[in-house]
Amino acid sequence: MNIVMKEIRFGLKTFLFWLLGMSFLLVAGMTKYTAIEGGADITVIFDKFPKIILAVMGMGGGVDITTIGGYYSVLMYYSFIVVILYAVHLGTSAVNRELIDKTYEFVFTKPRTRSYILMRKVMVGAGYLLVFCLMNIPLSFLGLSIISTRGEDTGFVYTNTVALFFAGLVFFALGVFWSAILKKPERGATATNLCFLVGFIAGIIYDMYDQASALQVIAPLRFFTPQDILAGKIDPVFAVGCLLAAAILLFFGFRQFERRDFTE
């Protein structure tokens, strides 16, 4: 329990800091929404316009941003970024914080195996990630309460929270994996952030071309499309895929961590 308590205390300040950012995004972002009444049916645009033009117009997700759900999904795109960046931080620092601070000699001489210690650290990290994603629910409803919701269905908030956690979990595991297998402690963070950058760019290209649909597999921001989330659906293929990827990455990360030599 000592390790768990210590890790929780260590991560608290960072957690609050990220939470502050998330709150600002969700609450400030909601202040503007005004429904565009009447007029032509916007969905016509999605059938007739090529994806690239929609992307330039800021409707790359293919949802109607004049509806409350569509507007929310624009904010969601950014909250995915926040969650994933936080997840990368949690995953990498679970493994290499002590290596960077050079306190590993202290913690790994305790009468516990490496896996035992790392397991506690990873569990605390995953716990923080889960709580962070769950905080999305009250924050979203706070944001939504600013604008009058006229009884629209807001169930998408829950679906979205689940999607956030799945996407975050993959990058959390990726952070653990890279940090565990790369020799220099800081390289793990660099590699994971690079993975996210590549995924981010893949998502932009995915938004622009019909031919690029295969890129969805590596684009974390598009694992769960806004249309699905608004319809209350979580794509089971991607959900299982995320869990599986996270499990595999963690397994190999742990195995490598058990064997590795800490001296630089």
Added chain:
Amino acid sequence: MNIFNFELKRSFFSMVGWTVGMLACVSVFMQGMFPIYSDSIDQIMIVMQSFPKEFLAAFGFSKEMFSFAGFYAFSFTYLTLLGVMFSCTVTLQIFAREKRSHSQEFLYAKPVTRQKMFAEKLAAVLVLLVVSNLVLVGWSVMVTIMAGENDLVGKIALASISVFCTELLFMAFVILYSVHARKVRTISGAAMAFAFAGFILSALSTLIDKVEMRYIAPFKYFDPFQAVINGTYEAQYVITAAVLFVAVMVVAARRYFNKDIRL
């Protein structure tokens, strides 16, 4: 000059890597995507005529958006993101180096004043940023000429400078961060956080579309869209950026000159 030379050498390849990335970004957007984009514009023009004008305005349709210049300005959201990551990375590498490698006493024991250290480190960052941006502006101009938009060259060059200005602003933020932070564990994590914070703030300011919001979005101080369409930046934001830059640098420098070493 020792510190300057040392820092320049250490971060040189990092600069090369990021610059190549940014050049690739310009090419992908302007040479890869723009032709497809402009082809699809003809298709939608017919559809657009059937919509009422107010409706189109609500979605920010404008003629400029469909031009080479408009698309260039659009690509800047991402180019600035990369540029800011680059600027944050090298600034952190250079200003937080001793903090990260626990060698602050080593540096401060040298017979060099802190003012000189600060100046040399700052000069190293500036040289890296300037070199990278000269290449970037040159590349942008070349791409513009290759696309046959010769009369746009001046405006495109002006717009390209916006990346440099935003990079300078973030350099100041990061220096402030690195002199105040107790520990800088990972450079990439901090650089990503800074860059995406700016990215999200600029997206929020577009979304909310209020004047006050633009003041808190540093990516928007130098709006490339204004530069390519009107050939100028908006004075009030340029002044904001300049004031912010000077204020942050003064606070950071004072701290650097006077701080105690924490081990």
